[in-house]
Amino acid sequence: MNGDRLKVLEKGFLEGTLTPEEETELKQLVADHKDHHLSAYFQWTGDTESIEVPDMRQRINLDNRPSAFRIQNLIKIAAVVLLLVAATWLLRPELFKTSPSNTYSQVEIDKSYQATLETLTAMADFLNESLPKAEECMNISAPFKELNTLENRETQEQ
Amino acid sequence: MDQDQFWLMIGPLNSNLFGFALRMLNDRPLAEDALQDVLEKLWKMRKRLDSNNNIKSFAMTVMKNKCIDLIRKKGRYIESNEPEAYMTIESNYEHIDMIEQLKKRMNLLPTNQKLIVELKDFQGFSYEEIEEITQMSVNTLRVNLSRARKKLTEPLRDEWR
Incomplete structure (x- = not known):
């Protein structure tokens, strides 16, 4: 009787059609028949003790802060970027030279405007002061003076 | 929490x-x-x-x-349609532990079948739970579980005879 029941349950087990209760019954029957070939299978699948589970509570940090592993990675990435920038600076320094800017600040424009005004004022003063003197100099200049004298003489002789 | x-x-x-x-x-x-x-x-x-x-x-x-x-x-x-490499394991049960043989055969099962055996026979989940975990229909689960169990245990029966 037991043997027939065992065969029926074994067939159902292989077909995957047993209910949980029937499966428990099969396991009990197989346990009674130690030489049954499914004995090793049930022993294997039922063994949950032999695996040594690592203590994850000691191993992982469940804080909301970034883990040390992530921080280490960030430091590594920053170091690599720094190294690349330094290497580029050494090998291609021209890349780091900034070209003169084409735009001028308001302060620069104001300074330039002031300097222009001062120059113009100086030039105007110079002209105002020097022009009458120049005229004066022209009137008394030796060659012209002599020329005037000569002209006067010629007219007198005539 | x-x-x-x-x-x-x-x-x-x-x-x-x-x-x-x-x-x-x-x-x-x-x-x-x-x-x-x-x-x-x-x-x-x-x-x-x-x-x-x-x-x-x-x-x-x-x-x-x-x-x-x-x-x-x-x-x-391992896809399901790959050649059944598990058949090539030597059936030398006199010298190798039966559970070791089972482990070797398990590792050669198609990944889906291995997953179903793991969830059903090791973890004790019901078909409905495995359906939720694997997104496979109960019928597909039954067929794959049946194939896997036969591949794993039938060589043992042959040896016991």
């Missing part, structure tokens, strides 16, 4: 999650990394854990996804 509450909830599942990862990946350091990643992910999703009434199923879904990703990355995903 604070850390203590989280560990109180997840702690009892640690051995299930790690056993699953270890058998699926067959690589202890990789399984430890997978468990760490999954726990960190579950911590980030702790608000959803509060409202979930089947935490084991939820955690196992996250672990299943992680393991399948790793298996694919390692190029170890």
